[in-house]
Amino acid sequence: MIEIKNLKFEILTYVGQRMPRRPKFSDLALLKLLRENARMTYVELARRLGVSDTAVRKRMKRLEALGVIRRYTIEIDPRVAGLVMAFIGIDVRPEKYVEILEQLKRMSEVVSLYATSGDHNIMAECWFESHSDFVDFVRRLAKLDGVTRVCPAVVTEKVK
16 A cells, blocks of 8 residues: 555556556446357357457456446346336535445345436436336435435437
8 A cells, every 4th residue: 555645546467467446448248248148158258259258257356356347238228127227317416425325225125326526416327116116216215315316317228
């Protein structure tokens, strides 16, 4: 750990070498392929990238160690699954910000949660079994101590 004027920086190492905190430019093509299909084999990734499968394996291990790749998962289409999907902008009083984030993290309807700048303090991607569940959830949010505004938007179609 290095400390410079009250700022702390952790130097990470990977097999005895200094590790950058961000992915290399050459990793972006790999990440794009993994976003398209996280189940693609090392051999197929290597073929598409024009490198060896060993190089792909090392890159992926490095990206995992950096925390760039946190997990391998699937993409669900909420509409096909019969769910209502909404993005909800939430504004909160500053002193309640962390408390509200913690409450939202525990709510099963919240699929993704983002701390944001701009129009809202918090953006939540939420899925609901029905429109009435969506309405009930928005009403519950509005009643939370510290919430000053709730701005829901139901997703009608995912374009990209």
